[in-house]
Amino acid sequence: MDETAPAGAGMRQLLLALGEPVIDVVAAPAGLDAEINDVAILDADEEPDAYHDDLVLLIGARGRRAVKLARAAARRGAAAVAVKVEAEDDRQALKDLAEDTGTVVFGIRPEVRWARLDAQVREVLADARWAGERPVAGQPADLFSLAETVAALTGGIVSIEDSANHVLAYSRSDDDVDELRRRSILGREGPAHFLALLRQWGVYERLRAGEEVVHVEERPERGIRRRLAIGIRVDEQTLGAIWVQEGREKLSDNAESALIGAARTAALLLVRHRAGAPSDLRLEDALLSRMLEGHIDPRTFAARIGADLTKRAAVVAFALRDSTTGGEAGRPAFELRRAELTNLVSVHAAAFRRRSLVAGAGTRVYMLLPGLPERSGEGAVGSLAQEIVRTAGQRLQLQVCAAVGSVVKGLDAIAESKAEADRVLDIIAARGERRVATIDDVRSEVLVGDTLALLERHPRLRDPRITTLLAYDQEHDTGLVPSVLAYFAAQSNMRAAARLLHVHTNTLRYRLKRAETISGIDLADPNQCLFSHLQLLLETGAMPAPHP
Numbered sequence: 223m224d225e226t227a228p229a230g231a232g233m234r235q236l237l238l239a240l241g242e243p244v245i246d247v248v249a250a251p252a253g254l255d256a257e258i259n260d261v262a263i264l265d266a267d268e269e270p271d272a273y274h275d276d277l278v279l280l281i282g283a284r285g286r287r288a289v290k291l292a293r294a295a296a297r298r299g300a301a302a303v304a305v306k307v308e309a310e311d312d313r314q315a316l317k318d319l320a321e322d323t324g325t326v327v328f329g330i331r332p333e334v335r336w337a338r339l340d341a342q343v344r345e346v347l348a349d350a351r352w353a354g355e356r357p358v359a360g361q362p363a364d365l366f367s368l369a370e371t372v373a374a375l376t377g378g379i380v381s382i383e384d385s386a387n388h389v390l391a392y393s394r395s396d397d398d399v400d401e402l403r404r405r406s407i408l409g410r411e412g413p414a415h416f417l418a419l420l421r422q423w424g425v426y427e428r429l430r431a432g433e434e435v436v437h438v439e440e441r442p443e444r445g446i447r448r449r450l451a452i453g454i455r456v457d458e459q460t461l462g463a464i465w466v467q468e469g470r471e472k473l474s475d476n477a478e479s480a481l482i483g484a485a486r487t488a489a490l491l492l493v494r495h496r497a498g499a500p501s502d503l504r505l506e507d508a509l510l511s512r513m514l515e516g517h518i519d520p521r522t523f524a525a526r527i528g529a530d531l532t533k534r535a536a537v538v539a540f541a542l543r544d545s546t547t548g549g550e551a552g553r554p555a556f557e558l559r560r561a562e563l564t565n566l567v568s569v570h571a572a573a574f575r576r577r578s579l580v581a582g583a584g585t586r587v588y589m590l591l592p593g594l595p596e597r598s599g600e601g602a603v604g605s606l607a608q609e610i611v612r613t614a615g616q617r618l619q620l621q622v623c624a625a626v627g628s629v630v631k632g633l634d635a636i637a638e639s640k641a642e643a644d645r646v647l648d649i650i651a652a653r654g655e656r657r658v659a660t661i662d663d664v665r666s667e668v669l670v671g672d673t674l675a676l677l678e679r680h681p682r683l684r685d686p687r688i689t690t691l692l693a694y695d696q697e698h699d700t701g702l703v704p705s706v707l708a709y710f711a712a713q714s715n716m717r718a719a720a721r722l723l724h725v726h727t728n729t730l731r732y733r734l735k736r737a738e739t740i741s742g743i744d745l746a747d748p749n750q751c752l753f754s755h756l757q758l759l760l761e762t763g764a765m766p767a768p769h770p
């Protein structure tokens with residue numbers, strides 16, 4: 223493939239965007255990891271052209287003719303073919319050709335319009351090419367990504383519409399969908415008679431009236447299940463709506479809060495898309511990331527996003543419990559989990575403060591809450607962090623920890639809040655004892671960590687006796703250093719230290735005497751014990767290093 227060619231869309235991404243009830247996989251002999259570069263149409267009366275990893279839509283062909291055309295397209299370079307499958311014999315024949323050629327075969331429902339499918343696939347391809355240009359990795363991808371996040375938060379089945387009731391995005395669902403959702407997705411807009419009913423019930427009038435979550439009760443006789451909806455608004459203008467259908471289970475208790483945050487996030491996406499600047503969709507988040515990394519100053523940042531530099535603000539840092547990528551093979555999985563976390567944080571942050579921003583940096587996700595009122599201190603921000611961490615575990619099966627930076631007087635001092643959140647997160651991520659913490663929760667550990675960082679920057683501040691002990695223990699593996707550290711951790715309590723090491727008290731007493739003999743330190747001297755403890759923590763890595 224030409225490296226200068228625009229990136230395509232992965233087949234999994236296509237299935238995520240279209241999904242049921244539009245498309246399914248008939249056969250994928252080599253899996254769904256390949257990309258689709260473009261979409262091509264092959265009419266039943268035409269001869270196949272040359273294809274370059276394209277998705278070929280077989281229009282007007284049924285039965286044996288469809289199988290014959292699909293095989294010809296596969297031989298001419300098609301990465302996948304899409305066929306309307308009506309008989310089980312056709313499906314088996316298509317599976318056989320897939321095995322012979324290695325080409326993926328998608329099945330399309332008979333009622334799906336080819337023109338609409340072609341447009342949808344091209345939208346997915348355009349989104350994928352735009353995604354490759356995004357300045358910040360791991361940001362919320364688009365409206366489909368937002369729909370998936372809202373579905374996870376609410377436990378419902380989500381669709382996002384524009385102001386003309388055209389379906390822009392929707393979540394996947396293995397649950398029962400009602401007639402309104404099924405026909406809306408198939409036609410990419412709400413059926414006229416259903417829309418008339420919603421207007422008759424005053425639903426659209428309430429959606430346009432303000433930032434209110436509207437309840438639509440179940441109407442079994444009409445094929446409509448219970449729904450929640452909220453308008454996507456900017457000032458007095460309505461840009462669309464988000465709908466959540468209840469499935470087999472009831473919607474979550476925080477469904478309304480999730481919808482408020484999602485509507486604010488969707489408004490930003492739609493406004494900038496209308497302005498014709500898709501590559502700038504996450505510009506503010508990119509600016510936040512650059513400010514947090516020290517590449518731009520807070521005044522420039524505040525001016526670019528229109529924020530008040532003098533209003534109170536705070537930063538919350540989030541990390542996945544397992545923040546390693548696991549090498550190249552594990553990186554895609556990690557990126558996916560971080561993107562899910564970023565989406566989740568974005569929705570909660572928008573519900574809490576309209577002007578909130580979320581950005582990823584390294585393995586962490588940062589939430590900036592600017593313009594906090596006087597009454598909103600660390601307690602309110604901490605409760606928000608607790609809710610995000612709890613929801614991540616319950617709804618997305620993500621094990622997350624969070625650190626709440628102190629509320630500072632303005633964006634000028636936001637670097638202090640971010641640095642504090644990082645130091646707190648270093649502690650709780652390493653120890654695994656807490657899921658959410660503030661500086662007050664771990665202040666002693668943070669201060670010790672800062673002290674160790676100071677010692678590390680000044681190599682002359684070393685006691686040669688401790689260096690001797692470390693070298694001896696490393697060479698002979700006598701367990702002297704762990705014994706001394708356990709003794710210090712137990713505050714010189716011999717019995718408690720022995721229990722920490724799971725050894726007899728006499729064994730520990732012998733080891734400590736041996737350590738004194740080899741190094742020359744006096745464990746009865748409090749000053750020697752203090753500095754020996756610090757140096758051993760530094761040299762053994764027993765305390766987490768400060769986040770860079």
